[in-house]
Amino acid sequence: MSKETMSRRDALKLGVVGAGAAMLSAANAMAAAPIEKDVKFDEEYDVIVIGTGFAGLAAAAKAAERGYKVLILEKMGRIGGNSVINGGGMAVPNSTWQKKYGIQDSGELFIADCLKAGLGINHVELLETIVKRAQDALDFSIKCGAKWQDVKPAWFGGHSAPRSLVTDNMSGSGVIKPMHEFVEKLPGCKIMTRTKMDDFVMSNDGTSVVGVTARINYRFDAKLLSDDVENKTGEKKVYKAKKGVVLASGGFSMDKVYRKLQDPRLAEDMDATNHEGATAGALLKAFQIGAFPVHVSWIQQGPWASPDERGFGVAPLLTQQGLFKLGIAVDVRNGKRFMNEMADRKTRADAEYVILREAPKAYPVAIGTYNTFEEQVYPIMEKGITGGVMKKFDTIDALAANYKIPADALKETIKKYNEDAKNGTEDQFKKQSLKDVKGKEAIEMKGPFYAIRLVPKPHHTMGGLQINTKAQVISANTNKPIPGLYAAGEVTGGTHGASRLGTVAVTDCLTFGMIAGENI
Known part of the structure; x- marks a missing residue:
C-alpha cells in the first residue's frame, strides 16, 4: 500500500475507530501522509482552511484580517456544509x-x-x-x-x-451568506469549491503539518463507500501552508459506514439531518498523523425531527420553538406524556427510542395550539402544513382519530397538564418552560390543534480531534500540539461531552474558528 493511497477502509482496519482505539505508532502515522521532500508544491499560502462552515469562514476571516494569504478548500459544490442548513x-x-x-x-x-x-x-x-x-x-x-x-x-x-x-431567516444561511461575502472581499482570501483535501503534507522530520494534497474539479458521490479512494474524480494539487492548516471539515453524521462502526444502532439506511457530504475522511486523515481522538462514539440524535420529511426540514423549528415549549409529546399507544419536552436532546431522543423499540412505527406525536408557537416561527407554520410534516385539526377528537390515539386518555393528559400550568404546580417531568404560564392554559382547548410526528435522526457527532483553548490539535504521540495543525467546530471533540445543547454548535464553531484564525 503506497503512502498516498491509504483509504478510509485501511484506516479503519488499522483500528482508528474511536476514542478508545489503539493509536497508530508514530512511524505508521507518518507513513500515511506524504512528506515535504517528496512533493512539489503547486501553490503557496500562509494559511489553508479546510471547510466553509461557521468555523472555517471565521478562521479564514480572522487570519486574513491579520494580513495572511488564505486558501479555503470546500469539497462540495456549494459553500456552508451543515452550517448553511441549520436552524x-x-x-x-x-x-x-x-x-x-x-x-x-x-x-x-x-x-x-x-x-x-x-x-x-x-x-x-x-x-x-x-x-x-x-x-x-x-x-x-x-x-x-x-x-x-x-x-x-x-x-x-x-x-x-x-x-x-x-x-432573521431562521437558518444558518443567515450567517454563512454574509460571512462568505465578507471573506471573499478580504485581500488575500481565495475560496475553492469542489476541491477535496486528500491528505496532510508533513515536514521532513514528520513532526509538523506544512501543507495538504487536494483534488480540484472533484465531484462528491454519496453512493461510494469511500470518498477518499473509490472516487477518482479531480486533478491532484499540492498546496503549501507556511503558517499552518485549520481543519474545519465538520462532523460525520452522513458517513453511514463510520457512524455505524461507532454506534451499531445507526442503520446505513437511516435518515439524518446533515448534508450528504458530512463524512469522516478528513477526520481520519488527522488520526493517521497522530491526532488524539475524543468521544468519537457519542453521536447525538435530534429528538425534534420527523419521519414525514427528509433531512433537517422544518419540523425542528416547529417543534423546538413551537410544540415543545408549551405543548406536549405523547405516546400514541396510550395518549400519555413520556418525557420533558424541554429536556436536553439525548434525554428526549432516548425517551422516544423506548417507544420505537417496542413499536417501531408508533411514532410519538407533538401536540400544541397556536399560542404554543413563538412568534418567530409563525411565517413557517403554513409551510409545515402544506408540506405535510405538520397537521392542523379543529378538535382533539379529530387529532386523536388521525393518529389512532385513545381520545379520552389524551384529553385527560392535556387536562392534567393545563391544571399544573394554571396552578403554577411543577408537572410530572419538571418542565422548566411552564413557569411563565401560571394563570392560563398552556394548551388552549378552544383549538385549533397542531401536531407533528417525531423520530430521532443522527444530527451532531460529539467527538473528534482533541484541541486546546488555542484551537491547536493535540498529538497522541507527544501529548503536545501538532505544529501547524489547528481545528475548530464539529470535527473537534470534548466540548459537548455526551450530548450537545441546542444552539451551542454555532457558538462553538464561530468561537473556536475565530480563535484558530487569531492564533495560527
Whole structure:
C-alpha cells in the first residue's frame, strides 16, 4: 500500500475507530501522509482552511484580517456544509440581548447546563473559553453582516434560561451568506469549491503539518463507500501552508459506514439531518498523523425531527420553538406524556427510542395550539402544513382519530397538564418552560390543534480531534500540539461531552474558528 493511497477502509482496519482505539505508532502515522521532500508544491499560502462552515469562514476571516494569504478548500459544490442548513440559533450566555430583555443568566449556569446534557464528560476548559468569547463571536457575525431577530432570546431544550438568538431567516444561511461575502472581499482570501483535501503534507522530520494534497474539479458521490479512494474524480494539487492548516471539515453524521462502526444502532439506511457530504475522511486523515481522538462514539440524535420529511426540514423549528415549549409529546399507544419536552436532546431522543423499540412505527406525536408557537416561527407554520410534516385539526377528537390515539386518555393528559400550568404546580417531568404560564392554559382547548410526528435522526457527532483553548490539535504521540495543525467546530471533540445543547454548535464553531484564525 503506497503512502498516498491509504483509504478510509485501511484506516479503519488499522483500528482508528474511536476514542478508545489503539493509536497508530508514530512511524505508521507518518507513513500515511506524504512528506515535504517528496512533493512539489503547486501553490503557496500562509494559511489553508479546510471547510466553509461557521468555523472555517471565521478562521479564514480572522487570519486574513491579520494580513495572511488564505486558501479555503470546500469539497462540495456549494459553500456552508451543515452550517448553511441549520436552524440559525446561537446560544450566547449572559449576553447584551438577555440584559436588554431582563433575562438573568450567567456563564456558570451555562456551563452547568452543558455538563448536565453532556453527562459530565465535557472538557470544561473549552466551555469556559466559549463563555469568555461567545459575545465576541456574536459581534463578529454582525460585523460580517449577519442579522439576528431583535426579540426576546428563545428558550431551547436543556437550557435553564432563554439565551438563544435566531437569525432573521431562521437558518444558518443567515450567517454563512454574509460571512462568505465578507471573506471573499478580504485581500488575500481565495475560496475553492469542489476541491477535496486528500491528505496532510508533513515536514521532513514528520513532526509538523506544512501543507495538504487536494483534488480540484472533484465531484462528491454519496453512493461510494469511500470518498477518499473509490472516487477518482479531480486533478491532484499540492498546496503549501507556511503558517499552518485549520481543519474545519465538520462532523460525520452522513458517513453511514463510520457512524455505524461507532454506534451499531445507526442503520446505513437511516435518515439524518446533515448534508450528504458530512463524512469522516478528513477526520481520519488527522488520526493517521497522530491526532488524539475524543468521544468519537457519542453521536447525538435530534429528538425534534420527523419521519414525514427528509433531512433537517422544518419540523425542528416547529417543534423546538413551537410544540415543545408549551405543548406536549405523547405516546400514541396510550395518549400519555413520556418525557420533558424541554429536556436536553439525548434525554428526549432516548425517551422516544423506548417507544420505537417496542413499536417501531408508533411514532410519538407533538401536540400544541397556536399560542404554543413563538412568534418567530409563525411565517413557517403554513409551510409545515402544506408540506405535510405538520397537521392542523379543529378538535382533539379529530387529532386523536388521525393518529389512532385513545381520545379520552389524551384529553385527560392535556387536562392534567393545563391544571399544573394554571396552578403554577411543577408537572410530572419538571418542565422548566411552564413557569411563565401560571394563570392560563398552556394548551388552549378552544383549538385549533397542531401536531407533528417525531423520530430521532443522527444530527451532531460529539467527538473528534482533541484541541486546546488555542484551537491547536493535540498529538497522541507527544501529548503536545501538532505544529501547524489547528481545528475548530464539529470535527473537534470534548466540548459537548455526551450530548450537545441546542444552539451551542454555532457558538462553538464561530468561537473556536475565530480563535484558530487569531492564533495560527
